[in-house]
Amino acid sequence: MINITLLDIIKDYQTGADKAVLIFKNKYNVNDILEGWHSGIYEQTGKLVDEGLYFYAFHGIGLAAHFKDKIVDFDFAYFPEPRHDGFDLWRLTNFIQNQRNKYPDYNNKEKIEREFNEIIENGIIAKPKLENSTTLYFFKDTLTTEIINEAPRKNNNNSQKKSQTWWKKLLGYK
Template identity: 30%
Template structure:
């Protein structure tokens, strides 16, 4: 079972997260900037450059890129490759022409639940509700 639309959404979301964290690293010297905020070395909200801003929250970060906003959580060991139905849904609504099917939360939940049941994604210990691909390169 392979759902190309769902994988396209997840891959697109994770590519934007990667882009956002690369910009954060360029600006702050770290991909995970939560500790910088926690130790008051940076503000909760601010600019990365003239076109990009960020907003930290809980264990995550929202980055406003020129074309879309991407909201992600830092996972165990500062992982950034986690996702969940809510974050995918929010992202799909940022770029609805790319992911029209997933502008409905029920569609995201249904397709993601099928991937969970099929064992293609898993919850990682200490990662709250975030999901990760088990080993995408093998299928």
């Protein structure tokens, strides 16, 4: 049996986002799929079943893409070029919940959150500092050093320490 980690799930999520973007780029010959939607090249919602997209819905700065075996809901971040490989806890949790049979070890939201916080603390993922703010995380090795925002990592450590202290007091631990 293969031991699947949250990092493997993130990569699967990113692969799904890549697939959705490529479907639109190839079918409609566009570089920026959000611009294609805003320009009226295709509808906000629809189906591209022949391409493997059973339903899609553009929203704000993102896309929900329904494939036969998964649903990937992702947003774009602008570096200034659009990127779609970002993720956050909410998006990953929904991605996992839509594939409970594929990821049975991740049916516990607390486990997902704990592991997500661990990969932040370990410096594997980070939020970029961008002119147009984003709530998305990216693999740190895909970001240039000058745009890595270390604040969430530091804040996360502090809030976790406070939380542990609170629980210790509540339960009478020293």
